[in-house]
Amino acid sequence: xxxxxxxxxxxxxxxxxxxxxxxxxxxxxxxxxxxxxxxxxxxxxxxxxxxxxxxxxxxxxxxxxxxxxxxxxxxxxxxxxxxxxxxxxxxxxxxxxxxxxxxxxxxxxxxxxx
Amino acid sequence: xxxxxxxxxxxxxxxxxxxxxxxxxxxxxxxxxxxxxxxxxxxxxxxxxxxxxxxxxxxxxxxxxxxxxxxxxxxxxxxxxxxxxxxxxxxxxxxxxxxxxxxxxxxxxxxxx
Numbered sequence: 001x002x003x004x005x006x007x008x009x010x011x012x013x014x015x016x017x018x019x020x021x022x023x024x025x026x027x028x029x030x031x032x033x034x035x036x037x038x039x040x041x042x043x044x045x046x047x048x049x050x051x052x053x054x055x056x057x058x059x060x061x062x063x064x065x066x067x068x069x070x071x072x073x074x075x076x077x078x079x080x081x082x083x084x085x086x087x088x089x090x091x092x093x094x095x096x097x098x099x100x101x102x103x104x105x106x107x108x109x110x111x112x113x114x
Numbered sequence: 115x116x117x118x119x120x121x122x123x124x125x126x127x128x129x130x131x132x133x134x135x136x137x138x139x140x141x142x143x144x145x146x147x148x149x150x151x152x153x154x155x156x157x158x159x160x161x162x163x164x165x166x167x168x169x170x171x172x173x174x175x176x177x178x179x180x181x182x183x184x185x186x187x188x189x190x191x192x193x194x195x196x197x198x199x200x201x202x203x204x205x206x207x208x209x210x211x212x213x214x215x216x217x218x219x220x221x222x223x224x225x226x227x
Contacts, residue, residue, distance in 0.1 A: 004157075043158070043217040091157045093166025099215055100146075100205045 004106035006092050012112045018080040025071055025094030033103060034067055034077050035091040038086045043091070049075065049098055082113045118202045123222040132189040134221050136202030139183040144206050147178060149187045150217070151198040158201065158217070161187065197225045 005024040013019055025032045033048040047057040052069040060067070064083070070076040079086055089110050093103040119137040126132040139148065148163040162169055162176045164185075169176045175188040189196050201220040 043152075043218060045215070091209075093157070102160045102163070103158075103215060105159065108157050 004088075004092055004094055004104055006106035006109050008109060009107060010110045012114065013082055014114050015083055016081045017072075017113075018078065019082045019086075019111060019113075021077040021090050021092075021111070023075045023092030023106060024078070025075070025092070026104055027073065029094035029096050029097045029104075030072075031098055031101070033093040033095070033099070034074050034075070035105075036088045036090060037108075038088045046077070050098075057084060079111075082111075084113045087111055087113050092106065118204055118218060120200075120202050120218070120221045122219070125224050125226055126189075126192050127226050129191055132192040132196065132225070134155070134187040134189075134200050134202075134223060134224060135184065136187070137184045138177060138204045139201070141182050141204050141207075145204050145208070147176065147185050148203040148205060148215070149174070149176065150201045150203065151196075152201070152220070153195070153198040159198075159205075192223075192225045194225050194227065196223065198223060 004026055007022045010017060030051050035043055035048040037043045046058055046059040047067045048055055049069045052072060065079055067077045088106055089108045091105050091108045093105040095101040095103045146163050146165050149161040150158045151161055152158045162171055162174050164176045164178055166178055166182055178185045199220040199222050201217050203215060205215060
């Protein structure tokens with residue numbers, strides 16, 4: 001298995017632009033997680049899905065952030081409009097049995113908002 | 115969740131065993147100890163987990179004290195590629211409710227050539 005796949009690996013955009021991050025989980029994993037990592041706040045869980053359904057989005061910063069999972073093999077995290085404080089590394093992870101099961105992380109997307 | 119306490123940083127000579135401590139004095143009976151690590155510019159990587167018995171896999175060993183209030187992750191023969199931030203996390207395995215895996219600040223382990 002190729003593991004969790006994320007794209008793009010790097011994204012540089014200007015404030016106010018829409019940003020879409022993409023994730024393909026490990027095949028057969030029913031849970032998908034989006035995390036954000038910054039120096040100030042460390043690794044934070046934003047939202048997670050079970051069988052394509054959002055279960056807990058309490059970590060999503062504000063309405064500018066939205067996440068979807070249209071099918072079992074694809075998820076997006078969208079920021080609209082983006083702001084400089086959104087600059088961070090965004091990780092996607094998946095697991096087989098739930099949020100406390102072993103999670104497998106993707107390589108991350110480094111987002112820079114100018 | 116039980117909170118964990120880890121040293122901020124540690125050094126270890128290449129080829130020696132790296133012993134990373136973690137205190138979790140408020141751990142409850144159904145909570146597991148998990149270890150993840152994050153190598154620079156990569157996503158976190160699962161290492162090992164255990165409940166009360168010592169565990170070993172191809173990456174590391176996990177030693178949990180009898181009272182379960184602390185544990186040690188052992189990398190038996192550290193290499194330069196083991197330089198990373200190591201996270202000790204205590205979580206129940208229950209999936210009822212909105213259970214989450216919460217990463218703290220971890221221990222920055224540097225392997226010295």
